[in-house]
Amino acid sequence: xxxxxxxxxxxxxxxxxxxxxxxxxxxxxxxxxxxxxxxxxxxxxxxxxxxxxxxxxxxxxxxxxxxxxxxxxxxxxxxxxxxxxxxxxxxxxx
Numbered sequence: 001x002x003x004x005x006x007x008x009x010x011x012x013x014x015x016x017x018x019x020x021x022x023x024x025x026x027x028x029x030x031x032x033x034x035x036x037x038x039x040x041x042x043x044x045x046x047x048x049x050x051x052x053x054x055x056x057x058x059x060x061x062x063x064x065x066x067x068x069x070x071x072x073x074x075x076x077x078x079x080x081x082x083x084x085x086x087x088x089x090x091x092x093x094x
Contacts, residue, residue: 005069012073015051019044020077037081045074 023040030036048070053062 008069009072012048012052012069013076016044016048016070016073016077019047020074020081024081034082034085037078037085041074041078041081044077045071048074 020041023044027036027040032039049064049067050062052066052070053064056063056066
């Protein structure tokens, strides 16, 4: 992984974070556990990848080669949410 990819990945963390938090907030009443997290992060990742592909299109066809950092960033947020959920469940009520 080169320095250029790391910088792009760092930049991809922001929109994927915002999209996933918006979707988590919009579905806050749904107690779906891991299934909820998986679906919301999948939707957020797809939206971020589509936006990236069309954003890099230069008024032509979508550039799907630019989506890898967004997939990686979305996976990072998914793992963060899984770990947060696991930690919340393992803490005693009190």
